[in-house]
Amino acid sequence: MKEFSLTKLQKIILSTMAESELKDDFYWTGGTALAYFYLQHRRSLDIDLFSEKPFSYETITPIVKTISQKTKLKKIQEKRIFDRWEFFLSDGEEIRLEFVHYDFPTLNQKREWQGIWVDSATDMAANKTMALIDRHDPKDAFDIYFLLTKLKYSPQKLLKLARQKFGGDFPPSLFWSNCLTGANQLQTIQPLMLEQNPQKLVRKIAAYFEKQAAESLRSIL
Numbered sequence: 078m079k080e081f082s083l084t085k086l087q088k089i090i091l092s093t094m095a096e097s098e099l100k101d102d103f104y105w106t107g108g109t110a111l112a113y114f115y116l117q118h119r120r121s122l123d124i125d126l127f128s129e130k131p132f133s134y135e136t137i138t139p140i141v142k143t144i145s146q147k148t149k150l151k152k153i154q155e156k157r158i159f160d161r162w163e164f165f166l167s168d169g170e171e172i173r174l175e176f177v178h179y180d181f182p183t184l185n186q187k188r189e190w191q192g193i194w195v196d197s198a199t200d201m202a203a204n205k206t207m208a209l210i211d212r213h214d215p216k217d218a219f220d221i222y223f224l225l226t227k228l229k230y231s232p233q234k235l236l237k238l239a240r241q242k243f244g245g246d247f248p249p250s251l252f253w254s255n256c257l258t259g260a261n262q263l264q265t266i267q268p269l270m271l272e273q274n275p276q277k278l279v280r281k282i283a284a285y286f287e288k289q290a291a292e293s294l295r296s297i298l
Contacts, residue, residue, distance in 0.1 A: 079271040081117050083109075086148060086168050090124050093144050095192025099136065103128045103176065104187050106196035106204065108216060114190075115198050116223045119216070119269045122172045127179040127196070134162060137176045144174075181242050202230055203238035209255050210239070210247055215266050218259020222282045232293070253290035260286045 083091070087109070094100055107125030112118060134157075141164050145153055154165040161177040185197035196204075202224050209217040224230045236247050260283040267275040 081112050081120060081271055083113065086166060086172055087124060089147050090144055090174055091193060093140060097140050100193055102130060104194035104196055106201055110195060111201045111220060114195060116227055118223045119219065119271055122170060124172060125175045127177045129180055131178050137162060184238060184242055198228065199238060202235055203242040206235040206239040207243050210251060213258060215259045215262035218256050219263060219266060221256060249293050253293055256286045257290055
């Protein structure tokens with residue numbers, strides 16, 4: 078399997094955050110952080126910076142301006158979605174830089190890396206499980222597969238973490254149903270996979286989810 082490394086633009090974004098007065102107000106989480114620190118399984122471009130405290134647009138724009146100056150990017154698109162701000166930067170590959178007010182409880186301690194705070198594997202596993210349940214993105218099923226097989230989380234543990242962090246009760250049937258739905262769409266994200274033979278991996282993941290879903294169903298009948 079190839080190694081996942083950060084792009085030049087991603088490194089500039091993160092180093093700028095580390096130099097900012099806001100470095101202790103935000104932490105790095107999401108798919109790119111999960112891939113870089115814990116799974117090393119796919120390419121990912123987005124940078125997700127979460128804050129437990131509310132913040133204003135005026136608070137974060139100096140960071141984006143500094144990134145623009147360092148990279149000489151003249152045009153940065155932006156969009157607000159409820160309690161999050163998205164900035165789209167491109168130097169050939171588009172990166173979505175997202176600042177999010179995220180006030181859900183933290184399950185495990187964050188760690189510091191090169192001047193910025195990074196979310197724990199436990200919290201990212203809970204977030205990814207909730208994402209699998211809440212939306213239909215094949216990247217979520219792909220990530221869940223590696224959380225199960227590489228980091229050795231059990232489905233029961235992932236669902237327990239999601240309950241602890243977000244409340245609610247999520248049945249295993251919903252978990253496996255969404256895994257199977259995502260597995261059927263994995264061919265769309267093959268360019269992101271670091272495996273030498275992505276097609277073989279797609280078949281392997283689909284077979285794994287089908288087997289696990291069937292075993293889960295038999296256990297409750």
